[in-house]
C-alpha cells in the first residue's frame with residue numbers, strides 16, 4: 333500500500349479496497365491494529381456531527397503533529413479547541429488578515445518555468461521565503477507519511493524526529509512576529525492605550541488572550557495552514573479547469589465583466605451576484621476538496637455506527653456484505669479515516685457523471701435538490717461543531733481573486749513542458765477508470781491537496 337500511495341491516483345488505493353469489498357466503510361486492520369476507513373456519508377455525518385462527542389482528533393494524531401503544529405487549533409481537542417477567539421475572528425472577517433502586516437512574499441524570488449525543481453508540495457525556490465515554504469510543506473509530508481505507517485511511525489524515527497528541522501525553520505520565521513505583537517501589547521498597556529476591538533488583527537487578539545508565545549505561535553501556524561494551503565489549492569484547481577475547459581472560462585469571464593466591469597475593485601454585493609462563479613467554485617471543491625481525507629479517533633468507550641448509507645446499500649448485489657442493514661461496532665480508541673473526496677465523486681450519490689466537471693449541476697433546480705436534501709454529500713469545509721471557520725472568508729477571497737484575474741486575462745492553457753520532472757501523471761493512469769484517465773496533472777495530498785510540482789500555466793489576454 334505504501335508503494336501504491338506513491339504512484340497511484342489520489343485515494344485510488346482506498347477506492348479499490350471499497351470496490352473489492354463492495355462497501356463504503358472498512359476495517360483495514362494493518363499490523364494487527366484496527367484502522368477503519370470510510371467514504372460513507374452516514375458515517376461521516378456521525379463522526380463530524382451527530383456523534384461528535386464519541387470522537388476526537390485523538391492521541392495518535394496529536395503525536396504525529398505535535399512537533400509541527402503544537403498547541404494550534406488543528407492539534408487540540410476540548411478546552412484548548414474551544415478558545416473563542418476563532419469564532420470572533422471568523423465573524424469579524426478581519427480585513428488585516430492574520431498579521432496586520434504585509435509579508436510581501438510575492439516580491440520574493442518567483443519560481444522560473446522549466447528550471448524549477450519540485451518542492452515537497454508545489455515547486456521550490458531558493459531564498460528565505462522558499463526555505464520557509466519548503467519546511468512548511470515538508471512538515472505536512474512527514475505527518476502524512478506517519479499516518480500511512482500507522483501507530484508504528486515512531487519506530488521509523490527512533491533516533492531523530494523528522495519534523496524537528498522543519499519546525500525549527502517555521503518557528504524561526506514566526507517567532508519575531510509573536511515577539512513584536514507581545515512587546516506592542518506591553519507598550520500599549522504601559523501607555524494606557526486600548527484600541528477598539530474592531531481595529532485589532534488576529535495576532536493582536538491572540539496576544540491579548542495570552543502571554544504565552546508558544547500558544548500564540550502555534551495558533552498562528554494553524555491559521556496559516558488553514559488559510560494558505562486550502563485557498564491556494566482551490567484557486568489552483570479552478571485555474572486548472574479554466575485551462576482545460578475554455579468554454580467554461582468564457583462563460584465565467586462574461587459573468588465577471590457583466591457584473592464587475594473590466595477593471596477596478598469589487599464590492600461584496602457584486603461578488604454575491606456571481607452565481608456561475610459560485611457554481612464553478614463549488615464544483616471544484618467537489619472534485620478536489622482541499623482537505624481530501626481526514627482522521628478522527630473514537631474515544632475510549634467506543635460507539636455504534638448506523639448502518640451504511642441506504643442509497644449505497646440499495647445499489648449493491650443483494651448477497652454482499654454491504655447490503656447488511658445492521659449497525660456497526662466502532663471500537664474504542666481506534667482511528668477512522670474518512671474520505672470526502674471519494675464521497676463527493678460517488679456515482680451513487682452524484683449520478684453517472686460524478687467524475688465530470690459540470691458547474692451547471694449547482695444551478696439546475698432538480699440536480700441541486702439532491703444535494704439540498706442531503707448536504708452530507710458535499711463537505712469540503714467539514715461539518716458539525718468543528719466546521720471550517722473561514723468558509724465565507726474563503727469563498728469571498730477566492731471569488732475576489734478570480735474576478736481580478738478574469739478582468740485582466742481571458743486565455744489559460746497548461747504548460748506541461750514547464751512542469752518539474754516527475755510531476756506529470758504516470759501513463760498507467762490512462763488504463764484505469766475515473767478522472768485519472770483524463771488527468772493532465774498529478775493531484776496529491778499532504779494534509780491538504782496540491783498539484784505535484786505546482787500547476788504551470790500560460791495566461792494571456794487575446795480579446796480586446
Ligand code: HEM
Nearest residue numbers: 558559562563566622623712713714718720721722725726
Ligand atoms: C477553500 C478554502 C478552505 C477549505 C476547503 C477549508 C476546509 C476546512 C476543513 C475541511 C476543516 C476541518 C478540518 C478538520 O476537522 O480536521 C477546516 C477547519 C478550519 N478552517 Fe478551513 N478551509 C478553508 C479556508 C479557511 C480559511 C481561509 C480560514 C481562516 C481564515 C480557515 C480557518 C479554519 C479553522 C480555524 C479551522 C479549525 C476549526 C476547528 O478545528 O474547530 N479555513 N477548514
